Amino acid sequence: MIRITDGRYIRNIYGVPVVADIFRATSNIVTMVMKGVKEIIPVDDVNTALSLKKEGYVLFGENNLNPIEGFQYGNSPTQTMKLDLDGVKAVLMTTNGSGIILKAGEGTLVGSFLNIGALSRYLRNKEVHIFPANLKNGVSTEDNEFAYALTKKVMEPGSNIDVNIARSRNGNGATLLKEHKFEEDLDFCLQQDITDAIPIFKGGKIVKLE
Numbered sequence: 301m302i303r304i305t306d307g308r309y310i311r312n313i314y315g316v317p318v319v320a321d322i323f324r325a326t327s328n329i330v331t332m333v334m335k336g337v338k339e340i341i342p343v344d345d346v347n348t349a350l351s352l353k354k355e356g357y358v359l360f361g362e363n364n365l366n367p368i369e370g371f372q373y374g375n376s377p378t379q380t381m382k383l384d385l386d387g388v389k390a391v392l393m394t395t396n397g398s399g400i401i402l403k404a405g406e407g408t409l410v411g412s413f414l415n416i417g418a419l420s421r422y423l424r425n426k427e428v429h430i431f432p433a434n435l436k437n438g439v440s441t442e443d444n445e446f447a448y449a450l451t452k453k454v455m456e457p458g459s460n461i462d463v464n465i466a467r468s469r470n471g472n473g474a475t476l477l478k479e480h481k482f483e484e485d486l487d488f489c490l491q492q493d494i495t496d497a498i499p500i501f502k503g504g505k506i507v508k509l510e
Contacts, residue, residue: 301315301427301428302427302430302451302455303315303429303430304429304430304431304432304444304447304448304451305429305430305431306431306432306439307319307320307321307396307400307403307431307432307434307443308400308433308434308436310400310403310431313404313405313429314427314429315426315428315429316407316409316426316427316428317404317405317408317409317429317431318408318409318410318411318423318428318430318431319397319400319401319408319409319410319411319431319433320411320412320430320431320432320433320443320446320447320450321394321396321397321400321433321443322412322413322442322443322446322468322473322489323440323442323473323474323477323485323489324375324376324394324482324485324489325392325396325433326397326410326411326412326433327377327412327414327488327489328360328375328376328377328380328392329392329410329412329499329506330377330410330411330412330495330497330499331377331380331381331414331495332360332380332385332390332392332499333410333499333506333507333508334414334495334497335380335381335383335384335386336385336386336387336388337387337388337389337390338387338388338389339389339390339505339506339507340390340391340392340505340506340507341357341389341390341391341392341504341505341506342391342392342393342397342398342399342401342402342506343391343392343393343398343402344393344398344402345393346368346370346393349361349368349371349391350370352391353370353391356389357391358372358373358385358389358391359372359390359391359393360372360373360374360375360380360390360391360392360393361373361374361375361391361393361394361398362375362393362394362395363393363395364395365395365476365477365480365482368393371393375394376482376485377414377485377488377489378484378485381488392506395436396434396436397433400431400433401501404431404501406501406502406503407500407502408500409423409498409499409501409509410498410499410500410501410506411430411446412446413446413461413465413489413490413491413493414489414491414492414493414495415493415494415496415497415498416446416449416450416453416461416492416493417453417492417493417496418495418496418498419450419498420450420453420454420457422498422509424454424457428454430447432444432446432447435472435473438472440471440472440473441467441468441471441472441473441474442468442471442473442474442489445464445467445468446464446468449461449464449465452464461492465490465492468490469486469490497509
């Protein structure tokens with residue numbers, strides 16, 4: 301069974317939770333893990349992040365698409381791709397996605413179009429609960445299209461999801477990225493299957509599923 305529930309309203313979780321914040325948090329997390337990050341701690345407040353910085357963590361994040369003072373990097377997967385992150389311990393704070401991963405809790409998998417093939421293979425024959433992160437003030441096209449695409453991929457291996465990617469490219473989240481001049485991130489996040497890395501939230505940290 302596969303369920304899809306708006307990530308803003310997590311109450312009960314059935315089966316394996318999957319969080320999707322396609323533009324850009326979960327795509328960035330997948331990219332970070334692909335680039336060799338040792339662990340990522342998702343946080344939902346600046347002070348927690350800054351205290352971890354003193355312990356040697358590298359801070360990534362944004363607030364309503366704006367940089368956060370004291371953070372080394374933003375929430376851009378295209379920026380992340382250019383970094384040497386092998387063995388790095390990171391912190392991520394985003395407008396919505398990081399907080400929803402915390403709410404979904406232990407065992408949550410991080411989904412994106414970047415790893416949808418590997419994720420769908422892992423989830424086959426399992427009970428799955430997908431949580432599109434959405435926006436604080438409404439739904440986001442790309443998060444829900446990802447949920448539909450992942451459902452198709454889990455239930456019918458080899459399913460074509462071009463229509464879901466096309467809708468994501470023309471949805472409200474894409475419009476927001478374009479308005480803030482993040483077209484490069486838009487293109488990056490809509491790539492399909494560039495990695496087999498599956499991040500999992502385990503013991504308060506996001507690590508690579510082994």
